[in-house]
Amino acid sequence: MYVGWNIGANDTANCMGTSVGCGLISFRNAVILVAIFSILGALLQGQNVMNTIGRGIVKSDLSYQAVIIALVCSGFFVTLATFFRIPTSTSQAIVGGVVGIGLAVNAEVDFSKFIVIAESWVICPLMVMALSFGLMHLIKLILRRFETGSFRFQNALGWLAIGSACYVAFSMGANNAGNAVGPIANLKILHPKLLLLMGGLSIAVGAATYGRKVADTVGKGITPLDIPGAFVAQVSSAFGMHLFSLLGIPVSTSSAIVGAVVGVGLVKGMKAISKKTIATILLGWLLTPTFAAVSSYLLYNFIKTLFV
Amino acid sequence: MALFKKEKAVNKLILKHLDMVEDCVQASLKAGEFYLGGDLSQAKVHARNSQSLESEADLVRHDIRDKLYSGAYLPLLREDIYKLVESIDKVGNAAEACCDFFLNQRPVVPEEMKSSFLAVTRESLGIIVSLKLAILCYFKGDCKIETVRDHTRDIGLQESRVDKLEWDLTKEIFISEMDFALKLHLRLCLDSIVEVSDRAEDAGDQLELATLKAMV
Numbered sequence: 001m002y003v004g005w006n007i008g009a010n011d012t013a014n015c016m017g018t019s020v021g022c023g024l025i026s027f028r029n030a031v032i033l034v035a036i037f038s039i040l041g042a043l044l045q046g047q048n049v050m051n052t053i054g055r056g057i058v059k060s061d062l063s064y065q066a067v068i069i070a071l072v073c074s075g076f077f078v079t080l081a082t083f084f085r086i087p088t089s090t091s092q093a094i095v096g097g098v099v100g101i102g103l104a105v106n107a108e109v110d111f112s113k114f115i116v117i118a119e120s121w122v123i124c125p126l127m128v129m130a131l132s133f134g135l136m137h138l139i140k141l142i143l144r145r146f147e148t149g150s151f152r153f154q155n156a157l158g159w160l161a162i163g164s165a166c167y168v169a170f171s172m173g174a175n176n177a178g179n180a181v182g183p184i185a186n187l188k189i190l191h192p193k194l195l196l197l198m199g200g201l202s203i204a205v206g207a208a209t210y211g212r213k214v215a216d217t218v219g220k221g222i223t224p225l226d227i228p229g230a231f232v233a234q235v236s237s238a239f240g241m242h243l244f245s246l247l248g249i250p251v252s253t254s255s256a257i258v259g260a261v262v263g264v265g266l267v268k269g270m271k272a273i274s275k276k277t278i279a280t281i282l283l284g285w286l287l288t289p290t291f292a293a294v295s296s297y298l299l300y301n302f303i304k305t306l307f308v
Numbered sequence: 309m310a311l312f313k314k315e316k317a318v319n320k321l322i323l324k325h326l327d328m329v330e331d332c333v334q335a336s337l338k339a340g341e342f343y344l345g346g347d348l349s350q351a352k353v354h355a356r357n358s359q360s361l362e363s364e365a366d367l368v369r370h371d372i373r374d375k376l377y378s379g380a381y382l383p384l385l386r387e388d389i390y391k392l393v394e395s396i397d398k399v400g401n402a403a404e405a406c407c408d409f410f411l412n413q414r415p416v417v418p419e420e421m422k423s424s425f426l427a428v429t430r431e432s433l434g435i436i437v438s439l440k441l442a443i444l445c446y447f448k449g450d451c452k453i454e455t456v457r458d459h460t461r462d463i464g465l466q467e468s469r470v471d472k473l474e475w476d477l478t479k480e481i482f483i484s485e486m487d488f489a490l491k492l493h494l495r496l497c498l499d500s501i502v503e504v505s506d507r508a509e510d511a512g513d514q515l516e517l518a519t520l521k522a523m524v
Contacts, residue, residue, distance in 0.1 A: 022384070023384040151518070
């Protein structure tokens with residue numbers, strides 16, 4: 001539940017940060033939509049990633065103690081990133097934590113699977129960035145071709161952007177609820193669907209209670225977004241995430257949306273991008289899984305030394 | 309489309325409001341023309357018409373506000389839409405105030421200045437035609453953004469012509485041999501006439517801002 005709360009707190013920004021940032025909807029309404037669609041995504045399509053996290057990386061059963069340490073360590077670093085308004089990857093933190101604990105318990109860690117996942121962390125944002133860059137150019141071309149900018153047209157585009165944000169929330173539920181409850185699935189104490197529901201609910205609670213900070217970074221910090229920009233960023237990131245969810249690869253919604261927002265910003269040129277924000281985000285992406293892995297490994301061994 | 313029913317209703321009201329403001333300004337223009345022509349009774353008829361049209365336009369504006377804030381359009385757009393409606397409404401208010409000035413304060417316009425006053429009144433209050441074109445063009449959505457911006461440029465040009473006429477007339481007033489109190493009164497009258505084109509220019513700017521925001 002703590003990891004799920006972290007996902008909600010950090011990743012609400014990925015779903016609705018752009019829409020909230022450009023003023024399309026209030027943060028309160030955004031949270032309601034995130035809650036509904038992330039729970040739906042978790043229940044309907046969360047199984048694939050849950051299986052990968054549960055049994056895909058560490059090939060043996062983990063003890064309660066190991067699972068708790070993996071979750072707490074990864075959750076802690078995501079909380080830290082959220083506090084500093086950095087849209088970090090909960091997926092990366094969980095994978096880092098699971099790998100760290102796998103190594104600590106001397107379990108068989110499937111490094112080939114880990115490499116595939118790690119590659120997706122690089123491929124996904126780049127793919128989404130290219131997609132949003134191309135899509136933004138296409139949208140600009142269409143808008144300039146028809147040259148219509150009436151309020152009614154902008155209103156319709158705004159609703160499309162909100163719809164696409166719901167799609168991102170659905171994809172986030174599908175991809176990230178599995179991150180939160182995957183290690184527990186390994187313990188086989190609860191039905192997978194019930195676990196996914198818990199994951200979805202905790203994401204919703206995290207979004208409502210602590211989601212505001214990162215939403216500001218995504219929505220305003222990287223580059224200022226207008227309605228078409230928000231729409232393109234959301235559609236591109238949702239498409240990228242959905243694709244990886246179907247493949248069962250836990251990608252980062254944060255990296256997807258940040259990639260998409262950068263892609264949209266690049267259409268306006270390099271000057272439109274805040275390089276300082278991007279550097280902070282990249283550092284967060286690198287450090288979160290590393291610290292989660294190292295701290296899980298060290299904490300497990302420390303506790304073992306104390307009690308065994 | 310049933311999905312955007314509220315938005316369609318608001319658009320309909322905005323166009324109705326625009327028509328009323330235009331009628332109000334035209335009525336004020338007629339009142340001014342009759343006053344300067346010496347026909348006070350006809351001027352009063354048109355002034356009364358202008359007042360009632362302005363009051364009706366206010367009611368429609370309130371209706372637009374209520375509909376907007378009860379869910380029509382996204383919150384992001386509501387403020388821009390209402391600001392635009394308010395700026396159009398202010399043109400009607402200025403026209404009514406101009407009418408009131410003529411009929412209430414009865415400025416004494418010397419015979420040799422009547423044609424100049426008539427010209428500045430026609431130019432200033434006549435700006436409503438360009439403003440209506442621009443607003444219609446934007447709200448009906450059947451014009452290109454560039455066409456809307458061409459219309460807003462026309463509003464700006466017409467306002468500049470009014471400024472030129474105002475400058476010339478001010479000079480004419482103050483170099484005349486009239487009593488100083490009379491000069492000041494005519495100057496106030498001139499202020500109230502040019503206020504209409506100033507407010508129309510503001511509305512044009514507001515519209516241009518909306519078109520700029522829509523551009524990607």
